[in-house]
Amino acid sequence: MANSAAGSNQSYLTQYIPPKGMYEQFEDESDYFEKVKEWGLSTKKEFWYKDRYQHCLVTIKGYEIFGETAEFNTLVIEFPDGTLTCIHPAYLKEMQSSSFGKEIIQQAPGDGNSAVGMKTKKPKAASSAETTVTAEKPAKKEKAKKEKATKLVLPEEKVHFTATVKQFALSWNHFNEDNDEVVVFENVRIEQAEPIEVGLAWGSHSKTLKKHELEPGQQLEFDGKIVKKSLPKGKDVEDESMLLDVSVAYKINNPSKIAKK
Template identity: 85%
Template sequence: MANSAADSRQSHLTQYIPPKGMYEEFEDDAHYLAKVKGWGLSTKKEFWYKDRYQHCLVTIKGYEIFGETAEFNTLVIEFPDGNLTCIHPAYLKEMQSSGFGKEIIAQASGDESAAVEVKKEKKPEPAAPAAMEAKAKTPAKKEKVKKAPKLVLPEEKVHFTATVKQFALSWNHFNEDNDEVVVFENVRIEQEEPIEVGLAWGSHSKTLKKHELEPGQQLEFDGKIVKKSLPKGKDVEDEALLLDVSVAYKINNPSKITKK
């Protein structure tokens, strides 16, 4: 209890890195389990956070997506006092080790003998979360061959118009099974200068299933769009559920859906 009280008093000294604007949230428990497994974490709901000033349980509220092909994630975790901070999945995983943080906590409390004992079995210290994030965000060397200009996608939620092209199966390597997805065509971001996206896809979530969509249905909705290719389904018996074109963009968290 004494350590818990000390952590509470010193939590304001922790350097928080709050998310920049909106971040991705989990659609349901199955989505949460698939994501934490992919990050190499256990499927529990709370994880240890350890730094020089506090040692407490946190929860994963969501994640940020970045990278040219949206392959990197930064976790958004919530502390008991409600503070949010971003952290690299690998760094949070390191914190779950029983030996992690003993030395810096001992130094903060003035127990030098404990710090010396931990040093004997100390492993190489992981990089700070901000440094790990910066490393992950470092762009690859520019290729000499010029590529076609890419769409500049908005980071915030925007308004879309689109048509349901078809339903398809997509391979989910986290649970090693096919997921049902919706493929949209004529996707357009409606703003002062509209952006023609073309094809995009999204999970056939509970929100979309409530609207009983059909191919050819025209829709309006709000959502976020990222560059993420649609993985093709595997061992699909019904060929109608196989996609014969590539789709490079994904729409997340659609809301305010209306049929035209």
């Protein structure tokens, strides 16, 4: 803990990147453990943060979602003094290694390293070819606007679902570089005053779901939270029946109150 105390004196030199407004928070402990597992981190409450100026324990307060299909996350971590900053999950994972930091300490001051583990780069002037490509983008933007207009407006809170188990599949987890088993649902419907027909959705084959010994064709009802997140296709899968041949754009998190129909 001596390193942590010594580092706190220079913590003001760390380049913090605070979250932009509101960020996703964990619903409960099981949600937290499921997320850190997805990010390839160990299931614990504190992690080491290391840079040239401080070496201390931080906690994960939540995460930001980005990417066209919302498949990427940036973690929001909290330092002992309450300061929040954003960091890529893979970079925080690297910091847990005992060998991490030796090269950083030797770097010259003012190297531009930030809390997300990237160096800032000067903007590059657009070439004539890039200008031509940019001129062709308005048509694509119009198409994108039309596609967005047809997207479902998803509720932010937990809702009640009915669905049918379509199949089990393998999905590539780029954080831990391995395949995870998931459940793919069909005929997914959000049951409310004005029901929403979702169609296909997927979710982690968690311990909660495994307890119910689900089978393809099984009809279910449950509570959960739905988000826009595409199902990554599995890699190097020997059993091709564990690969899905259609795209799935929505993910269901933390199903509870599960009942077979």
